[in-house]
Amino acid sequence: MNRTWRCTVNNFPSDRSIAPCRVTIPIAKQGIRKMLFSIERPDGSVVSAQSRTLVSYPDGSPRWIQLDFEGNGNGCYTVRNTPVEEKEKGLLKLKKFLSGFSVETRGLKVELLKRKEFPVSSIFFNKSNILAENTEWVISAKAGKKIFKYMTDTGSFKVESEGDRRFQVSWKGCLFEHEKGEKLLDVKCTIEFLAGIQGFSLSIHFFHCLAEKPFLNIDSISCRFLLPSLVKTLLCQESYSNLAIKRIVEIEKDIEIFLDKTRFSPYVKNTSELKDNFDYPVFLRDFNQNVTSAICIKNDFVSACVCMRDFVHHRPKKVRVGKGEICYEAWPEFAGVLNLQQGSSYRTQFDFIFTDQDNSIRNSLEQPETTRVEPCYGWLEKQCLTYAGETFHQWILFSEKDSGLFSWLLSSATARFYTVSEMFHYGDTIDEGYSRYYVSQGRFPAELRPAGFLFNIYGGIYKTPQDPEPVWANNEYDAIYCLCLEAMRTRNASVLKRLTAAARHQIETDFVYYSDHWQQHRSCPQHSYGHIRMMSCLPSHQWTQGLYHYYVLTGDDDVPDIIQAICDYDINYFEKISFKFNNFFNREYGWAILALVYGFETTGNITYIDRAESMIKELEKNTTEQQARDAFGKDFACNTVLLGLMAYHQATKSRWARKLFLRWVEYGIKNFADRKYEPRITELFIEPLAYAYFLTGKKDFLIKSLWHLELFLRGWNDLQWLSEIATLTTKKYARVYRGLIHFLYACKMAKLLSKLDRIVTKNNINLTKLEKNEDC
Numbered sequence: 001m002n003r004t005w006r007c008t009v010n011n012f013p014s015d016r017s018i019a020p021c022r023v024t025i026p027i028a029k030q031g032i033r034k035m036l037f038s039i040e041r042p043d044g045s046v047v048s049a050q051s052r053t054l055v056s057y058p059d060g061s062p063r064w065i066q067l068d069f070e071g072n073g074n075g076c077y078t079v080r081n082t083p084v085e086e087k088e089k090g091l092l093k094l095k096k097f098l099s100g101f102s103v104e105t106r107g108l109k110v111e112l113l114k115r116k117e118f119p120v121s122s123i124f125f126n127k128s129n130i131l132a133e134n135t136e137w138v139i140s141a142k143a144g145k146k147i148f149k150y151m152t153d154t155g156s157f158k159v160e161s162e163g164d165r166r167f168q169v170s171w172k173g174c175l176f177e178h179e180k181g182e183k184l185l186d187v188k189c190t191i192e193f194l195a196g197i198q199g200f201s202l203s204i205h206f207f208h209c210l211a212e213k214p215f216l217n218i219d220s221i222s223c224r225f226l227l228p229s230l231v232k233t234l235l236c237q238e239s240y241s242n243l244a245i246k247r248i249v250e251i252e253k254d255i256e257i258f259l260d261k262t263r264f265s266p267y268v269k270n271t272s273e274l275k276d277n278f279d280y281p282v283f284l285r286d287f288n289q290n291v292t293s294a295i296c297i298k299n300d301f302v303s304a305c306v307c308m309r310d311f312v313h314h315r316p317k318k319v320r321v322g323k324g325e326i327c328y329e330a331w332p333e334f335a336g337v338l339n340l341q342q343g344s345s346y347r348t349q350f351d352f353i354f355t356d357q358d359n360s361i362r363n364s365l366e367q368p369e370t371t372r373v374e375p376c377y378g379w380l381e382k383q384c385l386t387y388a389g390e391t392f393h394q395w396i397l398f399s400e401k402d403s404g405l406f407s408w409l410l411s412s413a414t415a416r417f418y419t420v421s422e423m424f425h426y427g428d429t430i431d432e433g434y435s436r437y438y439v440s441q442g443r444f445p446a447e448l449r450p451a452g453f454l455f456n457i458y459g460g461i462y463k464t465p466q467d468p469e470p471v472w473a474n475n476e477y478d479a480i481y482c483l484c485l486e487a488m489r490t491r492n493a494s495v496l497k498r499l500t501a502a503a504r505h506q507i508e509t510d511f512v513y514y515s516d517h518w519q520q521h522r523s524c525p526q527h528s529y530g531h532i533r534m535m536s537c538l539p540s541h542q543w544t545q546g547l548y549h550y551y552v553l554t555g556d557d558d559v560p561d562i563i564q565a566i567c568d569y570d571i572n573y574f575e576k577i578s579f580k581f582n583n584f585f586n587r588e589y590g591w592a593i594l595a596l597v598y599g600f601e602t603t604g605n606i607t608y609i610d611r612a613e614s615m616i617k618e619l620e621k622n623t624t625e626q627q628a629r630d631a632f633g634k635d636f637a638c639n640t641v642l643l644g645l646m647a648y649h650q651a652t653k654s655r656w657a658r659k660l661f662l663r664w665v666e667y668g669i670k671n672f673a674d675r676k677y678e679p680r681i682t683e684l685f686i687e688p689l690a691y692a693y694f695l696t697g698k699k700d701f702l703i704k705s706l707w708h709l710e711l712f713l714r715g716w717n718d719l720q721w722l723s724e725i726a727t728l729t730t731k732k733y734a735r736v737y738r739g740l741i742h743f744l745y746a747c748k749m750a751k752l753l754s755k756l757d758r759i760v761t762k763n764n765i766n767l768t769k770l771e772k773n774e775d776c
């Protein structure tokens with residue numbers, strides 16, 4: 001039995017010798033007796049690993065186990081299901097008592113009290129008192145004349161990971177107005193400590209879940225962190241003097257930092273506060289107002305460096321820093337009233353680092369990302385996927401070394417995928433600011449004008465067909481799935497960051513946490529101008545496949561709830577809806593089946609896989625063979641059914657599903673190979689086509705389809721994939737990537753890629769020879 005796994009860490013911090021690392025490994029059913037693991041590091045030293053179960057089999061035994069350990073550099077790490085004889089020093093020290101926990105890591109000690117209004121009760125650094133027990137951190141909001149303050153649900157305190165490598169707890173509460181007993185927003189907080197880091201991360205997630213409140217009018221939302229003994233403020237000025245150098249400035253008074261749509265960086269309005277007396281020429285005035293997003297407050301013994309993640313993209317913002325206090329306005333009053341839609345959510349995450357080293361302060365202020373309290377992720381090797389199952393699609397990835405031209409194609413497109421993080425917000429707007437709404441609410445982008453019911457080719461109602469639809473639901477065609485495959489294929493940290501942004505966008509923005517009507521409740525919101533704007537949510541606009549891969553890779557604790565909600569919604573939808581979709585092949589059934597299969601893979605809930613099976617059998621029963629012959633291989637909506645059936649077979653290995661799948665693929669290949677339908681790399685048939693090759697070994701499935709790829713690579717209907725400068729929207733990126741990665745891997749295994757490469761790069765190559773399987 002596989003008791004050894006290997007992973008690679010390639011993004012280890014260059015300024016550290018020891019850092020927290022994390023990897024997730026697959027386990028055979030009932031395959032381990034004890035959750036004891038050790039890690040052999042690149043230099044041969046062996047350390048223990050803290051474990052927790054992410055995914056379980058239906059019988060409750062662990063399926064995916066996440067491991068936290070201390071790494072000591074880039075390289076290959078070996079995981080073994082054996083304990084370490086000697087415990088290491090310098091790890092997290094936990095003390096549990098009736099009212100809460102005490103957490104120590106090196107010189108930092110933090111106390112968490114379950115029944116306190118805000119559980120962070122006291123903070124000590126090298127025995128110096130930074131936060132006393134009688135000092136409260138405050139989350140508050142203003143709505144009209146009412147002030148709402150955070151109130152903890154004392155029974156919600158939950159330990160999510162406990163050990164000497166990582167300690168993570170969450171608690172829930174709400175913003176509450178005591179005079180009239182009114183609630184405004186639900187709030188979930190999570191705090192995480194990692195061994196070796198003198199700090200912690202704190203996330204605060206807001207939800208509008210009030211019944212019979214389609215909109216909430218909110219003037220401001222604030223997070224106020226009090227550290228009374230830290231009375232000096234340090235900021236990093238981005239551009240000082242004609243040389244535009246960074247410099248650290250000590251501020252003597254309270255100072256306000258703004259972030260809005262007037263410029264890219266955070267800035268201060270009065271540069272005299274930065275002690276900047278340089279004589280700037282006219283063309284460089286206001287050039288010196290920008291500051292970085294990290295803040296430091298300190299005394300003579302200790303400094304606290306604080307940074308909000310993705311600060312630049314979470315517009316608008318305002319930060320007030322004074323003696324012993326940092327106050328972030330998550331929604332600033334200067335932005336006007338936030339008209340927040342029901343079901344919307346928004347998470348803001350802060351990192352706190354405590355230090356007495358000047359070089360650490362400088363690094364944090366000049367490079368805010370170094371302040372993050374987060375692990376390096378280990379990339380699991382493909383040969384260690386024995387028990388991952390075929391639904392975890394790392395097995396279809398080829399390396400960058402294997403296929404240069406095609407690897408470049410995938411990586412180049414991913415790099416040009418429209419930046420997801422710039423589209424983050426509370427869910428009320430597609431822009432990075434705060435002034436526009438959906439067309440259904442009578443609000444339009446400033447540069448576009450409504451044009452009645454004149455629909456363009458993108459489905460929007462714009463003035464000209466050239467205006468693209470600004471889709472801001474970044475899970476379209478499950479782009480999260482595509483980014484996850486590309487991150488694992490290239491082991492690229494920047495792709496991982498983009499993947500995380502996309503997944504968090506689905507969790508925070510592309511999901512309705514509450515609605516008065518069941519057709520919107522815990523589903524997808526109206527998500528772009530002219531698209532799902534005058535109707536309910538549909539199963540065809542929700543995906544779980546990408547979230548499953550992302551969850552296995554990162555262990556984001558918010559994922560299982562979203563996946564379960566989507567699956568429950570889809571089941572409920574087909575039970576309640578007054579008209580039926582089961583009399584033809586369509587994307588409502590196809591995407592729903594796929595979602596249910598991956599719901600089962602994530603939660604182990606048998607109901608989901610059983611419902612997927614019944615839906616497939618309904619389709620087979622209620623359609624004729626002729627309808628199947630006419631459906632597959634043409635339109636993407638029908639081909640989603642094959643995707644769902646493919647995933648079902650990968651999860652269950654049912655013989656009947658294999659037989660049905662291959663029969664339907666055989667029907668589809670005749671349509672897909674017929675050139676009268678034009679090239680269709682942009683459709684979804686090539687995913688099941690590739691899987692049919694792996695099931696049967698028949699190269700004909702691939703060879704008959706290569707003309708699609710050749711014409712695509714010559715620029716025919718390439719959706720701008722071949723451009724080195726064009727940005728790719730979510731649909732353009734995901735619609736091509738998800739099929740192409742499957743197809744290219746199948747061609748690689750069939751030894752067709754080298755011939756394909758020559759076809760693309762040499763005009764005198766005859767495609768007919770390849771179709772006859774001749775040597776080109």
